[in-house]
Every structure is written in C-alpha cells, then in structure tokens.
Amino acid sequence: MTADLTTSAAEARRRIDVRLAELMPHALPDQPELAAALRDGVLTPGKRLRPLMTLFAAEDLGGAQAPAIDAGCAVEMIHAASLVLDDMPCMDDALLRRGQPAVHAGHGEDLALLVSVAAISHAYGLLAGIAPLSPQARIDCIVILSRAVGVGGLVAGQFADLRGGRNVRPTTEISTTNGLKTGSLFIAAAEIGAVVAGADAGTRNQLRTFADELGQAFQLLDDLLDDGTNPLLIGKDVGKDNGKSTMVSLVGRASVQRRIERHLGAADRGLTEIFGPRSRLHWLVETMLAQARPLSLMQDVTTHGLSEEVGAR
Template identity: 55%
Template sequence: MHAGIVGDAMTPDLKRSLAAQREVIDERLARLVPRALPGQTALDEAIAASVLAPGKRLRPMMTVLVAMDLGGDVDVAVDAGCAIEMVHAASLTLDDLPSMDDASLRRGRPAVHAAYGEDVAILAAIAALSGAFETLAKLSGASDAVRSQSVVILTRAVGVSGLVAGQLADLRDGAHQRDVTDIAATNSLKTGSLFSAAVEIGAVVAGADHGVRIALRNFATELGHAFQLLDDLLDQDANAGRTGKDVGKDIGKSTIGSVIGSESVVGRIRAHVARAHDFLNESVGPKSLMHGCVDFIFQEAMPVTEGSSLRQQDVGAQ
C-alpha cells in the first residue's frame, strides 16, 4: 500500500521525471494550440495567453502517467492530454469573466479578458474548446474507437453533466447557505469532471478494462474534492502570489471551509488524498508515478498552520 511521500517517493529522480513529462507536454501544446487567421493578432495572442500560460499541466500529466502505467502509447496520450489542457484553459478564461467570478489575475498574469477584452476572451475560449475536440478527433496513432471514446468522455466532462453544471450551481447557489453534501457535489462537477476525463482517456488510450476505468474515476473524484478544498483554503490566503490568481473571491460564498472551518478542511483534504491513493493502488498499482505527482501537489501548495499542516507523513499514509 502506498505510503504517501514517506521515504523516497519524492526523490530527485521522480521530480526530474515529472519535470521532463511536463516539458514534453508544453512543447506539444505549443504546436497544437489553435492559431487565429493572419491579421487577427489580438485573438491569436489571447488564445496563446490562455492555453500556454505557465502552469503545472496537471491534467495532461495525469493522462500521460496513466497511459504509461497501463502500457499505452505515450505520444497519443500527450496529444490527448493537451486537448484536456485546452479545455481547462478555456474554462479558466470563462470563469474569470466579469459575468462569472470577475477575476483580474490568473496564473500570475492578467486574466485574458483584462488583457484583451471580454469579447476576445470569449472567442479565445471557444477557439481553445474547438481546438481540443479537433485534437482528439485527429489523434495520430490512435484507433477510431479510441478517438471516438475520447471525444465522448471529454464532451461529457465539459457539458451539462460536468463543468457547465458545476459552474451554474456555483454561480447560482454559492451565495446561499448550503450543506456540505451539496457543496461537495458542486465541487465534483466543477473540478472532478476534468480530472476524471484526464485519467479515463489515459486508460482508453492504453486499452484498459472497465474495472480499471471505474477505479480511476473514483481516484479522480477524490482528487477533485481535495483539490477544490485546497483551492478554497488558499483563497483565504492574503498573498495572491501563492496561487497566481485573485484571492478572497470566495468571501460571502458558501464553501465547505465556511461551513466546517479551515482546520477541519485540512483533515478532509488528507482523507480525500488518502482515498485517492487507495484507488490508484487498485487501478495502476503502488509504483505509479501518479502517487508522487499527487503528493507533490499537496506538499507544495498546502498552507502551513499549527497542528494542521499536510506534512510528509500525512499524505496517503492512512
């Protein structure tokens, strides 16, 4: 059973391996990013600013690592992961709009609408979305079945049973008092949907069976809950430099943290991460690089508070 970041799980070799995968993804993403017509410079720059802005590339990394673990074609997985990153970028661009979260900062840079205007930002998001599905439809080296299944999986993750549903619930219901179950359901739609698509598409690329895909979806659900809780926790931080985006945007919004308090949130994050590791063990085994990838996210980002920090012995140790 995986023991989190105990021992050698976050060795320099693992860090180098994850960094190398991210570099490959960045290089391929730069080639796949949609380009505007000649003369439409603002749109071209806005698409690039949205899709290529510096980031952890967590979602495409998940696709690639799962495919690697299951013996799939890594090149196909990289392209599929880039498609998911385009969708993620588009969702952030739309999420930041004044009609949505009204944020001015994203990934340490001005939000796309702040830099290029709302009209161009919306068009850039649509371009990124169309680029994502074109990339999946054309996956070089993949069978027709892999292409079609990947398109269906990502479509569901984006649509009325995924990101769209989660965003609407957050916008309409977030200002009202909600119980933890309702908030968690919204978080699962808003954050977990793309995580689930990322790992399941990686499994599809590798030809994994239904049981593996189900376990990976469960992993993604747990990771999504932990990730959204962490995001809510960091939103309370006074230093936007830690997140690269505006903080305090959740003030007045019903989040799990506002219901149960920050100290309890840290405990919930630990529990979700531990269950995520268990589902990884079930689907891809205890030696997967994904274990280290998950640990790295939370080890690096968790705010340190007395008695509640997510220290090395905590993550995945349950």
C-alpha cells in the same frame, strides 16, 4: 517519492508545454490580436496537472507517450477555456490568472469569449485526429471529454457555484458542486489516459474513482488558497469566495485540511489497487499532500513552492 520521479515529472511537463504550443489553434495572419489572446489564454505557464494525469495514466498502463500527450493537451485546452470563462466579469470577475492579467482584462471580454470557443472546439478536433488511436478510441475520448464539459460536468458545477454559492448549503451539496466543477475534468483526464492505453472498463472505472477523490482534494486546496491574503503568492485573485458558502466558511480551515488528507488517502488507495504501491500517479497524490499540510500556516508559504504547483491551476 524519489528524486527520479520528480525529475521524470518535470521532463513530462516540459514535453507537454512544447507539444501544447505546437498544437495551438492558429489565428488568421491578419488577426494578431486574437493570436495574442489565444497564447495568453492557453500557453501561460501552469502546472499542467490534467495532461500529466492523462500521460501518467496511459504510460503506467502500458500506453504510448505521443498519443497520450496529444490527448492530454486537448484536456488542457478545455481547462484553459474554463479558466478564461471563470474569470469573466459575469462569473468570478477576476483580474489575475497564473500571475498574468486575466484574458478579459488584458484583451477584452469579446476576445476572451472567442478564445474560449476556439480552445474548446480545437480540443475536440485534436482528439478526433490522434492517428495512432483506433477510430473507436478517438470517439470514446471525445465522448468522455464532452461529458466532462457539459450539463453533467463543468457547466453544471459552474451554475451551481454561481447561483447556489451565495446561499447556505450543506457540505454534501458543496462536495457535489466541487465534483462537477473540478472533479469532472480530473476524471476525464485520467479516463482518457486509460483509453489511450487500451485499458478495460474495470480499470477505467477505478481511475474515475481515483480522479474524483483527487479533484475533491484539489478544489479544497484551492478554497484554502482563496482564503489567503496575497494574490501574488498564488498567481490569481484571492477572496473571490468571500460571501460564498464554501467548505472553508462552513467547517473551518483545520477541518478542510483533514478532509483533504482523507480524499488524498482514498485516491492513493485506489491507485494501489490498480498499480501496486508505486506509480507516477502516486507521485501526484503525494505532491498534493505535501502541499496541503503547510496551508494552515499560509504566511509561511513561499511563492516558489505552493503557488507554482497549486495556485497556478
């Protein structure tokens, strides 16, 4: 991809960060501890992949930037809430996230739970209030996001990972769990971008297929990173999958890397059917592919490369 697209993506990420801070839920003036926990849970720097997907999908389909960014920020708030919950002692019991103490570690489990509820509820309110969108488009966005979060999406994936991950599982079951736990929010991000742009049902379905492939690849990348040894390298705890039945533990790193390339290849082909050979969503796929290849030599990866783009989630 060209340097121009890389620069464009960096500027888009900056705009998303600025708007995310503006759209944050505000705690009451006499509750500064809650305000601090919200900031740490939502605004700690990450790569903002999901809102970038929403923005790029919308703009590549001819949609407006401002409502796409707001919708993407709603998706990012859901993602942030999911990370706060994922790190809790009753879940993965992780202490580090995006290079900072996990919210429960820095602010207590009670505030971590409240941050998650606040971020999720605020996300739906944001979608409901995007004035440039038609009432039906806003409803569609809310339905898409609620579907991604609920018992057919993130909740189902997390349950399967928590209760089934310690047992021997076939690779097909692991892929299904990955699709629920990670792919569901990728799918929502892309499809919401299509809704913002007023795309037809066929295009929305094509973007869902693309995002599912990208989500599978991303989760496998995350599994490879968890298999490393240095938490500072990726900004979060490593070894949290130890004892779990993951694709890495079942088929090995080299096979997982080949699976990543296959998923990214399918994602790329799906985009080409929609946009032709080049789009900013293609840039996301190619960026992930470039990151996947060095993972077989994890010790050679530097903090300012892979960790910023993948490990920060």
